[in-house]
Amino acid sequence: MIFTNFKRIIKSGFINFWRNGFLSFSAIVVITVSLTVFGALIFGSAFSRALIKEIKNKVDINVYFTLDAQESDIFALRKTIEALPEVNKVEYISREQALSDFKEKWKDNSLMIQGLEEIGSNPFPAALNIKAKEPSQYAGIATFLDSKGATSQPGLNIVDKVNYNQNKLVIDRLGRIIPAVEKSGTIIAIIFIMVAIIMVFNTVRIIIFTAKDEISVMKLVGASNFYIRAPFVVSGIMYGIFSGIFTLGILGVFAFYSDAMIVKFSGVQGVNDFSLLANVFSSYFIQNLGQIFAIIMGSGIVLGAISSYMAVKRYLRV
Amino acid sequence: MIYFDKVSKIYPDQSVALDSVSFSIEPNEFVTIVGHSGAGKTTLMKMVIAEDRPTQGAVFFESANIHKLGKGQMNKLRRRIGTVFQDFRLIANKTIYENIAFAMEASGRLDSEIKSDVPHVLELVDLSKKIWNFPHELSGGEKQRVAIARAIVNQPDIIIADEPTGNLDPINTLEIVKILRKIHKLGTTVILTTHDKDIVDEVCGRVITMERGKVIRDDKHGKYVL
Numbered sequence: 001m002i003f004t005n006f007k008r009i010i011k012s013g014f015i016n017f018w019r020n021g022f023l024s025f026s027a028i029v030v031i032t033v034s035l036t037v038f039g040a041l042i043f044g045s046a047f048s049r050a051l052i053k054e055i056k057n058k059v060d061i062n063v064y065f066t067l068d069a070q071e072s073d074i075f076a077l078r079k080t081i082e083a084l085p086e087v088n089k090v091e092y093i094s095r096e097q098a099l100s101d102f103k104e105k106w107k108d109n110s111l112m113i114q115g116l117e118e119i120g121s122n123p124f125p126a127a128l129n130i131k132a133k134e135p136s137q138y139a140g141i142a143t144f145l146d147s148k149g150a151t152s153q154p155g156l157n158i159v160d161k162v163n164y165n166q167n168k169l170v171i172d173r174l175g176r177i178i179p180a181v182e183k184s185g186t187i188i189a190i191i192f193i194m195v196a197i198i199m200v201f202n203t204v205r206i207i208i209f210t211a212k213d214e215i216s217v218m219k220l221v222g223a224s225n226f227y228i229r230a231p232f233v234v235s236g237i238m239y240g241i242f243s244g245i246f247t248l249g250i251l252g253v254f255a256f257y258s259d260a261m262i263v264k265f266s267g268v269q270g271v272n273d274f275s276l277l278a279n280v281f282s283s284y285f286i287q288n289l290g291q292i293f294a295i296i297m298g299s300g301i302v303l304g305a306i307s308s309y310m311a312v313k314r315y316l317r318v
Numbered sequence: 319m320i321y322f323d324k325v326s327k328i329y330p331d332q333s334v335a336l337d338s339v340s341f342s343i344e345p346n347e348f349v350t351i352v353g354h355s356g357a358g359k360t361t362l363m364k365m366v367i368a369e370d371r372p373t374q375g376a377v378f379f380e381s382a383n384i385h386k387l388g389k390g391q392m393n394k395l396r397r398r399i400g401t402v403f404q405d406f407r408l409i410a411n412k413t414i415y416e417n418i419a420f421a422m423e424a425s426g427r428l429d430s431e432i433k434s435d436v437p438h439v440l441e442l443v444d445l446s447k448k449i450w451n452f453p454h455e456l457s458g459g460e461k462q463r464v465a466i467a468r469a470i471v472n473q474p475d476i477i478i479a480d481e482p483t484g485n486l487d488p489i490n491t492l493e494i495v496k497i498l499r500k501i502h503k504l505g506t507t508v509i510l511t512t513h514d515k516d517i518v519d520e521v522c523g524r525v526i527t528m529e530r531g532k533v534i535r536d537d538k539h540g541k542y543v544l
Binding site for chain 2: 214217223227
């Protein structure tokens with residue numbers, strides 16, 4: 001009997017879904033809109049995370065050494081810096097490399113190359129490029145370099161300059177902006193999700209309102225509450241499944257289309273400078289397809305089922 | 319079988335629908351309840367299927383107080399009562415077959431029983447040809463015959479018909495009354511409310527007359543007196 005009831009409930013849910021075609025369609029539209037909001041939020045946070053990561057990557061401190069500084073002294077300093085807990089990575093750029101980097105960068109500009117040739121010798125100092133784990137930690141590292149550094153030891157003054165102060169403004173601002181962006185993003189996401197949920201609940205309530213006479217007839221022929229309610233929940237689950245499929249389609253199209261847009265508007269230079277932002281949406285979509293599928297489908301089904309379940313409740317009191 | 323014990327119903331706006339009504343209905347009776355609109359007939363019927371609760375007094379089905387039953391018991395009781403309403407109350411997006419099958423499914427009948435009983439009961443009300451139609455494709459009389467088919471398919475102990483002919487023309491009315499009498503002859507208790515004199519005279523059974531929420535006459539072989 002349990003199996004028979006289960007079969008009847010599923011069948012009845014499908015029939016309701018199909019025969020109330022227009023109502024089912026409108027439920028699917030509303031749930032799809034809500035799920036697309038979810039999806040947009042997922043993408044938005046992925047995008048801002050990629051952007052923040054990229055910007056964090058761009059921020060660094062360079063320590064430039066005097067032209068006569070010995071490599072062994074530089075390596076010694078590098079070792080001390082690397083030992084700091086805040087430091088993520090220290091990269092050594094030798095004078096030769098600095099020169100060849102410069103040549104590579106300006107190889108198409110004869111004026112620059114000519115200028116370089118006029119100088120004759122290699123004008124570039126060796127440098128250490130320091131990356132911290134968090135933007136807020138640069139201040140500490142800079143202080144360390146100023147106070148301790150090689151500068152404090154007479155005769156060993158190999159540091160020419162530290163460019164922290166030039167970058168200080170940007171670094172400080174990023175340190176404040178990034179947490180603020182993350183926090184307000186979460187708040188906006190919560191508000192959007194709540195609005196979306198309320199919208200879905202109301203739509204499903206209206207749909208089930210049209211079935212309230214039907215529900216009271218079912219009660220009067222002695223059907224149990226479960227037997228009346230379950231087919232509506234089945235229909236609700238079907239709204240969720242269809243909405244999920246449509247939403248994934250919309251998100252897929254959006255991901256690939258907006259990547260093309262980013263390349264178009266930011267230009268090749270922008271894409272090169274922010275390498276992570278190239279194909280950020282489409283690669284995120286493909287890499288996390290399983291997770292996105294689960295979130296979108298799951299929320300669609302849960303939304304459809306719970307809102308149907310709750311909407312029927314008020315008409316079961318006969 | 320059904321016993322009304324000093325049942326009163328006062329609505330929140332202080333209007334009195336039933337005023338201390340007491341009477342009982344025996345098994346296999348055909349009871350017609352007559353009265354003007356607003357006399358309390360429909361409220362009385364709603365009490366039997368627990369669609370409405372009395373303000374005072376109690377309604378018993380056999381020995382059980384209807385309004386003190388739990389949900390499960392209530393559903394079982396409702397399956398023993400077949401109901402027919404003036405406005406038919408068919409489920410609009412189900413076919414005639416499904417409308418009747420639903421009542422059987424609700425009482426947990428087997429698929430094989432449903433397959434054999436539904437066509438049979440539709441034959442009884444002469445609607446075999448409309449088995450796959452939807453309610454909106456039927457005339458008023460046909461809809462009411464479907465409602466009766468739904469009411470009797472579970473072989474209930476009682477049929478409650480609340481103004482079943484209120485929306486029908488005289489020919490269809492006669493048809494419905496004939497069917498109800500047939501059901502009664504097969505051994506089912508029938509409670510019928512009406513304000514149609516012809517029906518009362520046609521049935522020629524027990525007649526309870528109501529006025530302003532009170533029972534004013536109860537005749538074993540009554541006529542329409544109002």
